[in-house]
Amino acid sequence: MLSTPASAADLPSLRASIASQAEAVRSLKESGASKEALAPAVKELLELKGRLPEGDPDRPKPKQQKKKQPPPSPAAASPADASSDSIVPRSQDFSQWYQDVIKASELAESSPTRGSMIIKPWGMKVWDLLKKDLDGRITEKHGVDNAYFPLLIPKSFLSKEAEHVDGFAKECAVVTHHRLKADPADPANLIPDPDAELEEPLIVRPTSETIIWSSFRSWINSHRDLPLKINQWANVLRWELRTRPFLRTSEFLWQEGHTAHATGEGALEDARKMIGEYSQFTAETLALPTVVGVKSPSERFAGAEETYTIEALMQNGWALQSGTSHYLGQSFGKAFDVTYQTSDESVRETVYGTSWGVSTRLVGALIMTHSDDAGLVLPPPVAPQQVVIVPIPGKKEEEKAAVGKAVDKLAGELRGKGLRVKVDDRDWIRNGAKYYEWERKGVPLRIEVGPRDVAKSQCVLKWRKMKEDKEAVGLDDVAAIVDKGMGEYHDFLLQSARDRLAGGIRLDASYEDMKGLLEKDEAGAFDGAGLFLVPWKCDAANEDKIKEECKATIRCYPLDVNEMGMAEGKTCFYSGEPATHMALFGRAF
């Protein structure tokens, strides 16, 4: 694709690639590279510049460029490829940048089914890594058992818990027939067979509380059966009008935990423990810091008495609800008549419940937290490849052999450390294009190994973020350095995101301040007003008014500051009445 002229949309990322390649040439020169060793890097630089628009001062003379250019490879000529790597800068259009990063990194793409996306291999591997880590925490650390419940839920189940049906029944996929048949009017067309209409429609699960609690009824009999802790990894579907990949799609993948307890205290403790686990998990695995809090009554899950949330701050200053945990009280216990016999045999009590979940939305959180104008940035625990080694084979056979041997040894050593390593030895792709591709895909570390490196018993490291410069490292030390570096890289991403979160929360803003700052915030804007931590008197009507006036909602009442009693003695920033909570306001996806 480097041989096709760049479109206007391509330009910013092309310029970034040119700068990066120019830097590579410079550092090669500085390290005393011979003309021969320099040639491939210079060639790439010229080719990159050749994609600049006609008349651009950095564009090389046509003739010179043409002579050096190899015939385009079939892959490079792909129209799909040519359009897939352009990324609009965040500052120009944050929403478009988000879509572009997903496309350029090949995480996902839109599907022929309205509102659903296709998760491509790179995105699937990120999700599978995330899932494996979280599953271990859920099952081994918290003693929850996985199970699987039906996709389709009888319509009548949804009506059992009154609030729940209000919250969920509205927009969902309804199965009404169990057969298609050829249309008598046009046999090439298929229609739902009128003879195969279901007596009771089935709903594609928007969440599984109802069907799981109907099982709990027969699974729970004695206090010995409690707590009962079940988790399900599943696809769910909520019909959405406006969708964005990962953030909001009609169908999405998630885990949903459902627990039943003998006491309200036990259930509440579990709901809080799980939101704590989510917060720890997102930090440790996704380098994603969050504010842990409780939702205001109007933002609670349908059927919950308390909803805990982790809220993350995206690079445009908007919040993203990244996981929730609900204390259900006895709502589902009563709706599904789930009781247990206490140790006093004559007494039966209704059980208390929780539910908690995170979804593929977390991949959206990852993207909007760490990525930049060059593409995706991934923390090592969920990077499908953590290291890509690009061998620069040289021209002589003995050079090729030496590079090949060094690369094999290096890859083996890194894999021995448990790292996921890709050796990109495709001989039909130029080095610059490889660098550019793996940058877009967010691989934490690139290692280049050329003949001169081997001669000096070294290789060259380039981190995707954290360090601007390449660094030459001795081949004997590289495995240990990289292993340690991966941890530092994760810490760097986490600390950067923590700094942004801390800097993105304003304290002591007046309502007028907040309103004024948020007015400037548009959906596509970058680096917006952020979040506002303010004293607040809990009041649903005022909450609605603010939502109308500022498009801002209460993301949560953060647990830490509220438990410290920070709201005490303060007056509500909106009503002027005594504050009941410190509330975190902001715009949200």
Add this chain to the structure above:
Amino acid sequence: MLSTPASAADLPSLRASIASQAEAVRSLKESGASKEALAPAVKELLELKGRLPEGDPDRPKPKQQKKKQPPPSPAAASPADASSDSIVPRSQDFSQWYQDVIKASELAESSPTRGSMIIKPWGMKVWDLLKKDLDGRITEKHGVDNAYFPLLIPKSFLSKEAEHVDGFAKECAVVTHHRLKADPADPANLIPDPDAELEEPLIVRPTSETIIWSSFRSWINSHRDLPLKINQWANVLRWELRTRPFLRTSEFLWQEGHTAHATGEGALEDARKMIGEYSQFTAETLALPTVVGVKSPSERFAGAEETYTIEALMQNGWALQSGTSHYLGQSFGKAFDVTYQTSDESVRETVYGTSWGVSTRLVGALIMTHSDDAGLVLPPPVAPQQVVIVPIPGKKEEEKAAVGKAVDKLAGELRGKGLRVKVDDRDWIRNGAKYYEWERKGVPLRIEVGPRDVAKSQCVLKWRKMKEDKEAVGLDDVAAIVDKGMGEYHDFLLQSARDRLAGGIRLDASYEDMKGLLEKDEAGAFDGAGLFLVPWKCDAANEDKIKEECKATIRCYPLDVNEMGMAEGKTCFYSGEPATHMALFGRAF
């Protein structure tokens, strides 16, 4: 539940438990146990016998039994429990036995959604272990990437591949609306909102060829993009009239691999490689031997040019198709216009495809291959717990401490070997009930540790199958013995199943022989006529006639005997014409 009288259906398993407990008492006596040490085992034996029907000679005197009986624990009094552990013998009713084993081992249960089952934690863990193993083979060994495609497929997609629509469009769940609303006539009732009818109905995927091939069209451009190998772990749904848990449910879990290749040879080779992998996987992981073969034209997958299959033999003599791999030729390539540019740039060719899948049906295969009248039997690779340690704490505090210490050490050593170990220290369940429960659930090995064992620095091993007798083993040697024993146990299960498969295939039967033997075969019967390997002239009309006359189908043309040319020179056992294949006939689930 031991305190409730056994129903007639319970009797066989009750007698098995009594025999096992009597054996335990005998071996305790033989090992010189004191009266005190013997007492708990004797008590359990008496309690078990107490469940025998009135008048049974083995039933103890009522008074004596009553005196010894502790108050029933709440869990034991559960009506759900009391009915969940009875297993009809295979010889009495094989179908009922299958259902009983699933219930008694808590693998799964029926759901409120017609035709779907609930996979309970024990069954889920079996599936998750199976899945993890197979996923490694698919992704790491065969270089296939996981991805995820939408659950709902536009109706029009199904019509694109003509044969495919005939095979799949008929019985599937059709989504016609995207919203429910309160019924104006009865606001407590919900109805599909007529204003939310979809313009084009969506189908819950019965399989994903259509939507995946529509993506392949944009993913494949050059020969460099081939082969493209994608796998998806997903739920699928095919509306089924008669369902059986795991074997045939409307919704089921599976993996579906889809590959695209530049040449027909490449695709065919891949289809065969994957059926070979399935065969290896089922043997190595599930101890399930299979016959690898190719389907007759009338049994092919809709849209395939060749369907490969692995067929297993269940204990009732019926075959179970356990995995299939399809060579699709260019059918989907043409239907979805998927072409690639060859290395000669001026030429574009249509790609060739394969698809292959296994499902939760494999859990059904496991059950019907290894399990017995006492319940589930699991090969170690997919046993949620491989070892259960039952501490028999004794009465004195120092005995309890010594047993606890020995058990902790033992569990740690076994876990250090990578084994999944459960310590069953529930103090409200009697030992006999524990033994009985873990036997039902198929745990390969039980280890008992009592005070006298600790004094002798030993413990007692009881394998679920393989060895009838308990064996005392020194505590210092037990970890190594168990580790080695797990492999032997797997080999024992595999070899037993291989012997049954080899013995279950009749050679050189005449058609009249086969018909006569199969006539005696009923659905619920145990130890049926088995399979028939016969010379056959490929003929769909004759195949239909045999199906009608014998309820038998061609399970496959086994690859090995056909590649050896075994059919050459033989005449068809049905038509008398020259044989084209050796065919494996039999009844099947």
